[in-house]
Amino acid sequence: MPLSSRHLLGLQGVPKEDIQLILDTAVTFREVLERPIKKVPTLQGKTIVNLFFENSTRTRISFELAQKRLSADTINFSTSTSSTKKGETFKDTVKNIEAMKVDMIVVRHASAGVPQFLTRISNANIINAGDGAHEHPTQALLDMYSIREKFGRLEGLKVCIVGDIAHSRVALSNIFGLKAMGAHVSLCGPATMIPRDIEKLGVKVIHDIDEAIRENDVLNVLRIQLERQAGALFPSLREYHNYFGITSERLEKNGRDIVILHPGPINRGVEISSEVADGPYQIILDQVTNGVAVRMAVLYLLGTLNKADGR
């Protein structure tokens, strides 16, 4: 069965079958990444443009690597080196890129809804690589893949997302995706960082990190976005670390095996201690490897989708 949509804008409303298909397909690409020649000719002749209007290291590299390993032609665009600096509008930039006959667009933008807008002005398959505080679907998919790899399932697992939920696109995509796959999702963080009425999405809110560690199988620890709002939402980084930081003492005190994810980049000593970041509970570097496989799966599934299939 093919994907039900020809774009990946977010995980809200995406059926379980689609997520399952992406995760299952990623298993194949994970195998490709272990080969001596980590490249297949699948998307030969397809042109993909990476439109990054916001800084990114790992997501952009991960997408680019995934595209190259599928033998697609890639173009990289970043605002710092583009004509948007000369005053060209977003729409004109996209229209011009489109005129160069691209098949797929991977977009990151500081404003929520930009990928959705692109679907109206472009014929290409659109993949959201993070739009504002809205969604970051491939990150959530790679998180889910990594959890599934560790436990062999997602259904029934208890996953807690820790940190700045309000400003996190990773959190929102994870909530939608994990819920669709039958996991129990809870959120843990300072009250100032948990959106009001978030429980309506079917998640539990915990304000005590020790309770979160005791009650869950997985902690997905988010990055405190120092560059955005840190100072205003809690008194100090040290205080945040004292109340919500994941430390080995804390893990030992609550005495249970737990799997720790982090989308990176890590602020060592803030949301997670160095000891934990390098310790036996974390699967942070697995996430990075799995990210390439998951993005290859998404590119493959969208890139080989027949025009008649999917909306």
Added chain:
Amino acid sequence: MNIKAKIIDQEGMNRTLTRLAHEILERNKGTKNLVLIGMRTRGEFISRRLLEKIREIDHSEPPYGVLDITLYRDDFRKRLKQPQVSVTNITFDINEKDVILIDDVLYTGRTVRSALDALMDLGRPSTIQLCVLVDRGHRELPIRADFIGKNIPTSFNEEVKVKMKEIDDEDAVYLIDISKE
């Protein structure tokens, strides 16, 4: 399914596979440098059966793996459905080995071409020898099999359907008329 003829039955398939196993062993003088690689889906089951035969005849067990060639196919843009990929499972080194590549039906040769590309990405074998249960002709590429279970000359209106107990309910090869479908 409009069956025109049953070309191979259960006993026939068993005999054919025994003969193929003997031919492979004879040509390669045993299994010393041999590896078996079955192509999904039915090639996988044929290769497993050949492995059993080789075990019985030669008392040896060459490494055995499964190849999925979906990612190397050149026809997905022509097809209506999105091809579903599954995992290649080759856990041994194929460098400098004599690879026996196994499939059920040899037709245009495009699947085999894809498989050759896939194998080259996994290493550099000494030789690749192709073993098929049925060769139905109509090649579009310069590819031929080294070991053939049965040659079945067909027309374009016919299809060869291999059934195997592992996934179908019987062991048989049918000639199907597709002109009325």
